[in-house]
Amino acid sequence: MTAAVPDREFGAQTVGPAGEGPRPPVGDTARPPAGGAPRPSAAPQAAEVARTALDWVYDHLPCFALPEDVLAPDVLVDRTWKPLGELAQLGDGIRRHTTSGPARRRAAELLEFAWGQTRRGSLLLEQLRAEPMSTYPLEIYAAFRSAGFRHPAFEELARTLARTRSWAHTEQDPTRRLGILNAEHRTGLPLHAPPLTALHRTWLGSLPEPWMFERSAGYALTHVVFHLTDWGNAPHRMPPRLARYLHHWLPAWLDSCLEEELWDLAGELLAVAAGLPTPVPARTVEPAWARLAAAQDAAGGLCEVGPSRRGDTVEPGFAHCYHSTLVAAYAATLTTARLYGVPPVSLTATVLPGPETAPPGDAP
Numbered sequence: 001m002t003a004a005v006p007d008r009e010f011g012a013q014t015v016g017p018a019g020e021g022p023r024p025p026v027g028d029t030a031r032p033p034a035g036g037a038p039r040p041s042a043a044p045q046a047a048e049v050a051r052t053a054l055d056w057v058y059d060h061l062p063c064f065a066l067p068e069d070v071l072a073p074d075v076l077v078d079r080t081w082k083p084l085g086e087l088a089q090l091g092d093g094i095r096r097h098t099t100s101g102p103a104r105r106r107a108a109e110l111l112e113f114a115w116g117q118t119r120r121g122s123l124l125l126e127q128l129r130a131e132p133m134s135t136y137p138l139e140i141y142a143a144f145r146s147a148g149f150r151h152p153a154f155e156e157l158a159r160t161l162a163r164t165r166s167w168a169h170t171e172q173d174p175t176r177r178l179g180i181l182n183a184e185h186r187t188g189l190p191l192h193a194p195p196l197t198a199l200h201r202t203w204l205g206s207l208p209e210p211w212m213f214e215r216s217a218g219y220a221l222t223h224v225v226f227h228l229t230d231w232g233n234a235p236h237r238m239p240p241r242l243a244r245y246l247h248h249w250l251p252a253w254l255d256s257c258l259e260e261e262l263w264d265l266a267g268e269l270l271a272v273a274a275g276l277p278t279p280v281p282a283r284t285v286e287p288a289w290a291r292l293a294a295a296q297d298a299a300g301g302l303c304e305v306g307p308s309r310r311g312d313t314v315e316p317g318f319a320h321c322y323h324s325t326l327v328a329a330y331a332a333t334l335t336t337a338r339l340y341g342v343p344p345v346s347l348t349a350t351v352l353p354g355p356e357t358a359p360p361g362d363a364p
Contacts, residue, residue: 045289046339050103050332052300053325054094057087058106059299063318066117071126077136081127083322085140088114090330092147093231097337111147118144121151128154132161133170135180142183146230159189168192174201175220175227182227199228204242210249215265218253221246222268225275232275232334243276251284258291261306264324266292271331279338289335292328302328 064087070080087110095107118124121141128137138158141151161167162184172180178198184191199205204221225246229235250273257266270288273280296302303316304324 045286045293046332046335049289049293049296050094050329050336052296053302053329053332054103054106054300056300056302056325057110057322057329060318060322061110061113063322064114064117066123070123071130073130079319081136081140084114084117085136085143086323086326088140088147089143089231090326092143093233093330094333095147096233097333103333111144111149115144115147115149121149121154125151125154125157128157128161132157133166135170135172135176135183138187139179139183142186145188146186146233155187155189158187162189162192174198174205175203175223178202178224178227182230186230195228199224199239204245207241207245210252213249213253213256215262218257218262218265219268222265222272225272229275232271232338235275235277238277240277243278246272246276247278247280250280254285254288258288261295262304263292263295263302263306264304264327267302267324267327267331271327271334274331274335274338279335282339285335289332296328301325 064083066080066084067075069075091107091110091114095104095111098104098107115121118140121144124137124141128134131137137154141154141158144150145155177193178195181191181193181195181198202220202224203217204224208217225238225242226232228237228239228242230237250269254266254269254273257269266288270285270292273285292302295306301321302324303321
């Protein structure tokens with residue numbers, strides 16, 4: 001038996017005060033890992049990586065801005081919506097796992113910037129209207145919804161689309177389907193399929209032979225964990241068998257990624273290590289955080305891969321650094337929070353003005 005996952009199969013949500021709608025469930029990261037107080041020795045290094053990486057992201061905010069023609073049919077999603085959605089998702093993760101101080105304020109500013117780029121949700125609504133069977137508008141919106149932002153008209157349309165047979169039977173790989181199920185959960189939509197069914201069809205869900213690990217499998221398994229645990233907010237949803245498997249094999253995979261200078265994937269594995277019900281011990285991740293810190297540039301940026309993998313001397317630009325730097329900031333924040341037992345922040349969804357909800361007298 002795999003067990004775990006529930007939260008009524010992602011479905012349980014606590015209800016906030018009248019008019020606020022459902023709140024995303026709060027994870028159990030407030031509980032320190034089992035087996036006594038965690039060793040804090042990795043936290044200072046991770047905390048420094050979090051600080052410098054977040055500084056880099058903040059300094060490069062203009063690079064995340066959406067172009068004026070973002071709704072045009074030929075605009076590349078991976079160059080426009082994807083970076084902004086990742087900024088929102090990982091910014092929310094950083095904010096949830098910091099309780100006060102500059103990092104929390106800066107994460108809040110990142111989220112406000114990203115939400116403003118969507119014109120407070122109205123561009124996501126237009127994108128969903130233009131591509132009703134595309135899932136990425138919902139996946140991006142779910143990150144904002146988790147952070148407390150709402151656009152009622154978007155949710156109304158998403159709810160209508162999610163009831164269609166086409167939505168439920170769109171062909172997707174299992175890891176992506178698990179992510180969409182979590183996006184539905186975060187947005188308060190009914191799930192179109194059981195999460196455990198999707199989980200059992202993933203590479204990680206099969207408890208694969210560990211020596212078959214390679215780069216694409218690594219990214220698949222990290223995202224399975226992110227979706228299962230709601231990006232570290234609900235580690236209790238991780239099935240015990242998978243948690244034990246990852247505890248056993250993740251350190252070896254992490255070492256191989258560091259040896260190959262795969263900094264982006266190493267960062268994601270470190271986020272997984274910190275997001276398990278019982279985090280991977282500090283003594284195991286200390287060397288990895290030292291390696292990532294050494295790989296950062298003077299401004300705090302982290303390239304996706306090291307020089308030996310790039311095979312050139314050209315200075316990597318924003319496109320080659322933003323994701324790995326965001327991941328480093330998020331993973332380091334999560335590591336620090338879990339090692340010290342810092343509780344996650346419960347955010348209540350609020351309805352913010354958009355074209356359909358603008359206050360009287362305001363221009364749409």
